[in-house]
Amino acid sequence: MAENTGIKDVVRDENLVYKKTSVLTDKVMHYCPGCGHGTAHRLIAEVIEEMEIQSGTIGVTPVGCAVLMYNYLDIDMQEAAHGRAPAVATAIKRLMPDKYVFTYQGDGDLAAIGTAETIHACNRGENIAIFFINNGIYGMTGGQMAPTTLLGMKSSTSPYGRDVHMMGNPLKMTELVAQLPGTWYVTRQAVHTPASVRKAKKAIRQAFENQKLKKGLSLVEIVSNCNSGWKMSPVDSNKWMAENMFPFYPPGDIKLEGKLVGKE
Amino acid sequence: MKELKLMKGNEAIAEAAIRAGADAYFGYPITPQSEILEYLMAEKPHERTGMVVLQAESEIAAINMVYGGAACGRKVITSSSSPGISLKQEGLSYIAGSELPCVVVNVVRGGPGLGTIQPAQSDYFQAVKGGGHGDYRLIVLAPQSVQEMADFVDLGFELAFRYRNPVMILTDGALGQMMEKVWLQEQKPRMTIFPDWATTGKTPDRERNVITSLDLDSAEQEKFNLKLQNKYRKLEAEEVRFEHTDTEDAEYLLVAYGTSARICQKSVRLARDKGIKAGLLRPVTLFPFPKKPLKELAAKVKGILAVEMSTGQMVEDVRLAVEGKVQVEHYGRMGGIIPTPEEIVDAIGKNFLK
Numbered sequence: 001m002a003e004n005t006g007i008k009d010v011v012r013d014e015n016l017v018y019k020k021t022s023v024l025t026d027k028v029m030h031y032c033p034g035c036g037h038g039t040a041h042r043l044i045a046e047v048i049e050e051m052e053i054q055s056g057t058i059g060v061t062p063v064g065c066a067v068l069m070y071n072y073l074d075i076d077m078q079e080a081a082h083g084r085a086p087a088v089a090t091a092i093k094r095l096m097p098d099k100y101v102f103t104y105q106g107d108g109d110l111a112a113i114g115t116a117e118t119i120h121a122c123n124r125g126e127n128i129a130i131f132f133i134n135n136g137i138y139g140m141t142g143g144q145m146a147p148t149t150l151l152g153m154k155s156s157t158s159p160y161g162r163d164v165h166m167m168g169n170p171l172k173m174t175e176l177v178a179q180l181p182g183t184w185y186v187t188r189q190a191v192h193t194p195a196s197v198r199k200a201k202k203a204i205r206q207a208f209e210n211q212k213l214k215k216g217l218s219l220v221e222i223v224s225n226c227n228s229g230w231k232m233s234p235v236d237s238n239k240w241m242a243e244n245m246f247p248f249y250p251p252g253d254i255k256l257e258g259k260l261v262g263k264e
Numbered sequence: 265m266k267e268l269k270l271m272k273g274n275e276a277i278a279e280a281a282i283r284a285g286a287d288a289y290f291g292y293p294i295t296p297q298s299e300i301l302e303y304l305m306a307e308k309p310h311e312r313t314g315m316v317v318l319q320a321e322s323e324i325a326a327i328n329m330v331y332g333g334a335a336c337g338r339k340v341i342t343s344s345s346s347p348g349i350s351l352k353q354e355g356l357s358y359i360a361g362s363e364l365p366c367v368v369v370n371v372v373r374g375g376p377g378l379g380t381i382q383p384a385q386s387d388y389f390q391a392v393k394g395g396g397h398g399d400y401r402l403i404v405l406a407p408q409s410v411q412e413m414a415d416f417v418d419l420g421f422e423l424a425f426r427y428r429n430p431v432m433i434l435t436d437g438a439l440g441q442m443m444e445k446v447w448l449q450e451q452k453p454r455m456t457i458f459p460d461w462a463t464t465g466k467t468p469d470r471e472r473n474v475i476t477s478l479d480l481d482s483a484e485q486e487k488f489n490l491k492l493q494n495k496y497r498k499l500e501a502e503e504v505r506f507e508h509t510d511t512e513d514a515e516y517l518l519v520a521y522g523t524s525a526r527i528c529q530k531s532v533r534l535a536r537d538k539g540i541k542a543g544l545l546r547p548v549t550l551f552p553f554p555k556k557p558l559k560e561l562a563a564k565v566k567g568i569l570a571v572e573m574s575t576g577q578m579v580e581d582v583r584l585a586v587e588g589k590v591q592v593e594h595y596g597r598m599g600g601i602i603p604t605p606e607e608i609v610d611a612i613g614k615n616f617l618k
Contacts (some may be wrong), residue, residue, distance in 0.1 A: 028503070076466045080331070084355070117321070117325050
């Protein structure tokens with residue numbers, strides 16, 4: 001009996017407790033093993049499947065590691081110029097107000113070159129979702145300093161650590177846009193543990209659901225590791241992230257239903 | 265219903281956009297073309313046709329909104345003037361590289377830099393040679409009247425969708441600010457069926473649509489570049505537009521577009537009054553450029569004078585077209601100065617009748 005038990009005998013409907021969402025394509029992802037992008041992609045795809053909005057969703061991809069996201073999600077997508085995704089998404093939503101529109105952007109894309117587009121889309125209260133992956137580094141170009149790189153953190157363009165006098169401060173874009181009247185929901189999440197993945201998925205779902213309300217923009221920051229750029233193993237990078245990134249970028253809700261958390 | 269109105273060139277463009285059934289305008293104010301956005305806001309096209317009008321935070325945001333809207337298969341238009349058009353070049357390169365249709369209006373002012381707010385034709389190279397990075401071309405239309413400012417919006421959309429290519433209306437501050445009578449076309453309905461490549465939401469009956477200018481496979485990227493080049497060759501074969509004035513017996517040929525062409529029409533008459541057999545060839549499309557008619561005329565005339573409100577940009581394309589068959593000279597004014605018909609006649613004398 002034992003010698004006849006292959007993988008095909010185990011994969012049966014009654015044994016399946018989890019499977020790949022139909023909104024993800026079969027394309028093998030190019031991300032480094034251990035990177036958070038793959039998990040974040042899967043969560044977005046699962047939410048689209050669960051809400052049954054595959055035909056109603058248009059995604060906008062950034063320039064950076066996630067530039068090829070359109071190869072992995074089985075939805076209509078547009079590839080934006082570096083930092084311009086919120087402007088691109090603004091037009092899509094204005095022209096097709098009943099569609100679900102999201103951008104997926106890294107920290108260089110959203111918080112450096114696209115600062116103006118991000119702030120103004122937030123301030124206009126565009127009814128879109130922005131998913132913001134913050135790993136404190138430029139991953140795709142090979143580990144250069146990002147606007148979100150922590151003080152003292154080493155990168156290929158801050159090889160002795162980020163020096164505040166020479167390189168300025170890390171930018172908390174998420175807290176910044178939460179101050180704007182056009183944002184309805186602003187939260188910071190992570191995807192490094194099963195518990196954080198479940199919470200992040202809830203936040204992503206919320207950002208999609210909010211678009212029905214037409215009350216403003218939803219921004220979900222996901223603090224992520226970049227084990228290659230940080231030159232660590234995946235496990236070490238997640239540990240380092242929790243110890244070093246979370247104190248400066250604390251996970252949790254920042255703005256709910258248009259109101260800053262902890263303020264009347 | 266067609267309608268006759270007295271309008272500024274800028275206003276005519278705005279009204280023509282609504283009547284062409286445009287789905288959206290995205291723009292940012294800059295002199296001398298701010299009337300386009302002002303007119304659209306005052307006209308409330310969202311009530312007339314449902315057209316979206318949005319003042320963006322920058323020309324960069326505006327052109328990327330054009331990208332987003334055009335990628336949904338919608339008719340989208342933007343406008344700016346020289347410094348703002350420079351800011352749009354990144355977006356235009358992406359739009360050309362993603363083969364998206366759109367209309368971009370450049371109401372040119374003198375440069376370089378902040379330059380002046382007065383009219384010029386010094387953005388010719390930027391318009392016809394690509395402008396941004398990479399091997400691409402815009403279809404460039406050069407109106408010479410308020411009527412053509414209006415007509416070229418609809419023509420621009422038609423060409424943009426036929427060729428999946430961005431179209432630029434290259435005009436200037438003089439035409440933008442000038443008032444003339446203009447016949448406005450009947451209201452066209454906005455589109456209800458969109459191209460099959462558009463990102464309108466992936467339905468179960470089709471593959472997903474992706475709009476991108478990225479292809480990391482070099483062989484594929486080269487193939488795509490060749491595809492673009494084939495499109496540009498097709499444009500050169502089928503879409504060249506130009507006008508002749510008194511070229512049948514001309515000994516000296518003026519070549520000019522837009523405002524300069526308008527002035528040169530008077531110069532031709534003044535020259536002929538003096539016994540100089542002058543004629544005018546006016547390119548209406550600057551890309552594709554009327555190479556063939558120029559080459560044919562070069563065999564018949566004694567000299568060609570390219571007249572432009574610049575230090576001499578189009579003159580290079582004239583020289584390339586005539587392949588050294590005849591002497592080609594340039595006459596231009598810069599910095600916002602518009603040449604008089606008389607000084608152009610003098611320039612014919614100085615260059616060819618010494």
